[in-house]
Amino acid sequence: MTVMTKPNTGAARAVLAAPSLSPAGIAKPDLISVEQAKAMDVATMTDLFKTHLNPGQLHFMKLLGFHKVKIERAEGMFYTDQNGRKILDFFGGFGSLALGHNHPRIVAARKKFQDENRHEIAIAFMSQYAAALAHNLAQIAPGDLDMVFLGSSGSEAMEAAIKLAERAAGPKRPKVVYAENSFHGKTKGVLSITDGQLYRGEFKLTDNTIRVPFGDIGAVENIFRADPEIGVIVLETIQGGGGIIQAPEGYWQKLRALCDQYGVLWIADEVQCGVGRSGRFFAFEHFGVVPDITAVAKSLGGGKSAMAAMIARREVYMKAYGTPKTAMIHAAATFGGIGEASITAIETLNVLYDEGLIDNAADTGEYLLQRLRALQAKYPKIIKEIRGQGFMVGLEFHDFSQTLPMVLRPVVSVLDDKLKGSLSGFVGALLLRDYDVLVAFTEYNRNVIRLLPPLICERSHVDQFVDALDSLLSRGIVAIVKDFVKSQMK
Numbered sequence: 001m002t003v004m005t006k007p008n009t010g011a012a013r014a015v016l017a018a019p020s021l022s023p024a025g026i027a028k029p030d031l032i033s034v035e036q037a038k039a040m041d042v043a044t045m046t047d048l049f050k051t052h053l054n055p056g057q058l059h060f061m062k063l064l065g066f067h068k069v070k071i072e073r074a075e076g077m078f079y080t081d082q083n084g085r086k087i088l089d090f091f092g093g094f095g096s097l098a099l100g101h102n103h104p105r106i107v108a109a110r111k112k113f114q115d116e117n118r119h120e121i122a123i124a125f126m127s128q129y130a131a132a133l134a135h136n137l138a139q140i141a142p143g144d145l146d147m148v149f150l151g152s153s154g155s156e157a158m159e160a161a162i163k164l165a166e167r168a169a170g171p172k173r174p175k176v177v178y179a180e181n182s183f184h185g186k187t188k189g190v191l192s193i194t195d196g197q198l199y200r201g202e203f204k205l206t207d208n209t210i211r212v213p214f215g216d217i218g219a220v221e222n223i224f225r226a227d228p229e230i231g232v233i234v235l236e237t238i239q240g241g242g243g244i245i246q247a248p249e250g251y252w253q254k255l256r257a258l259c260d261q262y263g264v265l266w267i268a269d270e271v272q273c274g275v276g277r278s279g280r281f282f283a284f285e286h287f288g289v290v291p292d293i294t295a296v297a298k299s300l301g302g303g304k305s306a307m308a309a310m311i312a313r314r315e316v317y318m319k320a321y322g323t324p325k326t327a328m329i330h331a332a333a334t335f336g337g338i339g340e341a342s343i344t345a346i347e348t349l350n351v352l353y354d355e356g357l358i359d360n361a362a363d364t365g366e367y368l369l370q371r372l373r374a375l376q377a378k379y380p381k382i383i384k385e386i387r388g389q390g391f392m393v394g395l396e397f398h399d400f401s402q403t404l405p406m407v408l409r410p411v412v413s414v415l416d417d418k419l420k421g422s423l424s425g426f427v428g429a430l431l432l433r434d435y436d437v438l439v440a441f442t443e444y445n446r447n448v449i450r451l452l453p454p455l456i457c458e459r460s461h462v463d464q465f466v467d468a469l470d471s472l473l474s475r476g477i478v479a480i481v482k483d484f485v486k487s488q489m490k
Helices: 034-039 042-053 055-064 104-115 126-140 154-169 217-226 252-263 281-289 314-321 339-354 358-376 406-413 421-433 459-473 477-489
Strands: 071-075 078-081 086-089 144-151 174-177 209-212 230-236 265-269 293-296 308-313 383-389 392-397 448-451
Touching: 055 421, 086 459, 104 339, 126 144, 126 252, 126 308, 126 339, 126 421, 126 459, 144 154, 144 314, 154 174, 154 265, 154 293, 154 314, 209 217, 217 230, 217 252, 230 252, 252 265, 252 281, 293 392, 314 448, 358 383, 358 392, 358 459, 392 421, 421 448, 421 459, 421 477
Parallel strands: 174 209, 174 230, 230 265, 265 293
Antiparallel strands: 071 078, 078 086, 144 308, 293 308, 383 392, 392 448
């Protein structure tokens, strides 16, 4: 396939002449059709990705060997590539695929919606689909979480949550507490409570935030007591980007009590750990507590649409937006709750319960943890820790020097910081190349492999993954490094 690209104009700014108003009309640019896109080869994909999307990201894809793969189709637990190879998906789109790929009920619901030419955007009118989805989320949510804002992404839902909480807390309590190693999104507002210099870059962020260690209830109590301007605390129930980190026992009950005592609003970020991934619909349900506001996204779209929701206590919502004068301050955006996305989420929620997928996440997730802990016992010098809940699991490797023969450790240990993430990268790359298994990584602790398989995952899939990892680790670290280096030379 030949693709024409624009000429390189360097740093010069293009000067465009006014379009001709001749009867011939406007000429069509050299556009790629849908069928041409489907037929595109890997070399062309690589060229266009490098030219128009993200050349820096391509560097990392090449290191992992991911750039050699063109996905032709996906179904259930598997991708199928250009060579007909089936790839077991334990990456799960960073937790976006609770139902797996192309679940038949989701595909059927969307097709029926399209075949009947139902409305997508009805901003001037009420939408029966948005209303039904909001009702369903309120039915699922515990306590008095029953006011819903619909959006398209986790960042958007979290932006809505922060804005709602700030208005409800009032101008005298503008400060927001967040946790170390948190990830709440990349948009400008929630970037201020995302604890990562890589994402923060040199952007000018809001200055009304306070950072505390995750899981340290004493630190939270001290800061609440010391600063009466704190009105909001926002925390992931399970930290994803931080390396699948959970708070210690009793933390969430004590947090709820402290928030009540000091009048602080608690936002639970469930964008990744929600929608059944932990073995309950919301991860905070494991602890018998209810936040003031929560947010879900990712899997809410059933793997076929971009859908997110903020869910708040009615009292909090009405305090912020409960009058005609304030109702439109943060009303739905153009694509918030559009028709097909809403019916996709409605069907997703029904499938979760009809097929027992939340229970499966708890049961088969525990089986995954058991098998991985047995693997840790087999390779204690390689695997440092296994942790998680349901189908949100982290596998942490030791620092690179600790995995090597004793004679090499003193020499290599001085490079451990620079080598962080190398072993997880080697393992991830070789799992894909040699065993047809895809895994994910984490933003902050690069020694962690993140496992977020679809909630349809069965024990046979767990066995396939763990057996592959066992076979790979049995080669030994030196052999793994040599195999990875050889793969980079091809």
